[in-house]
Amino acid sequence: MINFFNEDIDFSIPNPQACSDWISSIISSHQFSLEEINYVFCSDNYLLQINIDYLNHDYYTDIITFDNSDKPKVIESDIFISIERVKENAQDQNTLFEEELNRVMIHGVLHLLGYGDKTEEEKKAMREKEDACLSLLKN
Template sequence: MPKIAVNFFTEDLTYNLKQKTRIREWLLSTITAEGYVLEELNFIFCSDAYLLHMNQQFLDHDTYTDVITFDNAETEKTIAGDIFISIERIQENAKTFKGTVLDELCRVMVHGTLHLLGYKDKTKAAKTLMTEKEDHYLSALKASA
């Protein structure tokens, strides 16, 4: 079986993602289901401070966030991107929403991936659709367990 081009890195902290193969396959099936081809998808796990700096530097936002997505695709219907995720935000959100860190991390990973697939979340209607897509693909992940 060929290697799936979904990569996991850490920037300024240590985090060991569990179930990497299953998550890679799930993200690939999500991308394929949306009619896209995966070229390369990099997830970079980092701290709140690191992501805040990126938010300030690249997006001119002076706020904490859980995820920032950079689309590097050069052709239509191709996924090539970098998704930066604050593990500290994920841990905090998991407590707030009374879920597991892995469940929250998967939600944010698919959220960033959906941005690369063209979904937006700036309007109420767009945010509703994004959440429906997240829930749909998260249920597919749970079904594969």
């Protein structure tokens, strides 16, 4: 089950069913099962406070993913996304907001599937995987 919420902003995802189907198919293709993902779309300040309170990081970010599963290969998560940060990133990268939002949404899922992004090599692999996932959404 995939749920979409908003906190501290007025935002709704344009096509929640298509988005849910896409994310579910990515999870299934990695032989994981989906228990629940709660996407929470929020403001920069809301996400900054989560970053400070839970991760001791005092800086803005576009996404924070909490892995709530205690079982292997089961996805249960809360994913917080700053809509303000996604809009700014889309402008900076000269891409559409919707594409950047989808990239950030699947980025969180890829972390849950075991992909990292700490090293340059991991970042490159993550970007390639994001692109592959995005191509599935467009078809």
